[in-house]
Amino acid sequence: MARTLRVLAWVMGIACVAIGLFHVVAGMSAIPGAGDTDATVDSFGRFMGAIFAGYGLAWLWAARQMPIPTVAVRLLTGVFLLGGLSRVLSIAVAGWPDGFQVLLMAIELGLPPVYFWLADADERSARARA
Template structure:
């Protein structure tokens, strides 16, 4: 479980950093079906690109910890799921977006439960496994 959590978290982090850099560089031209909505939409897109890049850095940081902090993974996965909630609100208000955004929504709904499950399993494993070199607990 720990290995799967580590690699999935690292993959998520690297993907988010790459996506963030892409959106910082491309602005609205990097979003399918965005059109030319002008300076405000471009500014917003580049801003959120920077936020997404930072979000990815936290995923990478968490993946590099030993043990991986389950609480951090739960927060990150929940934020990812909240993004899907935002997309569903958008569907309710404006209708269905470009097919690529629908595919992203499916990923944003499917992955968080996997991260939550892996984080809980890893947390339970580390709670029952004594750390190497640690002294036994006496009561």
């Protein structure tokens, strides 16, 4: 389970950095269904891309630790889950988004239980080895 956590942390980190940088470079054209927007929305989207890249760097930092800190995994997972719950709130307020956004929401709601379950796997494995 510790190896699974480490692999998932690396994959999450790399994916978030790549997605975030793509949003910084491409702006609102990186968002399926976004259509034409004004400079304010484009600025916000690029800023959030930078924040998402930073979130990915936090995952990469955690993945490099020996053992991976349980607290870091839980905090980063909580942020990811909050993103998914925010999409649910958006559906309640504004309606259904593009289908790709719905797929992302499913990932953001489905993956956190796995991370929460594995959160202490690396620390438990280190204690067992000691």
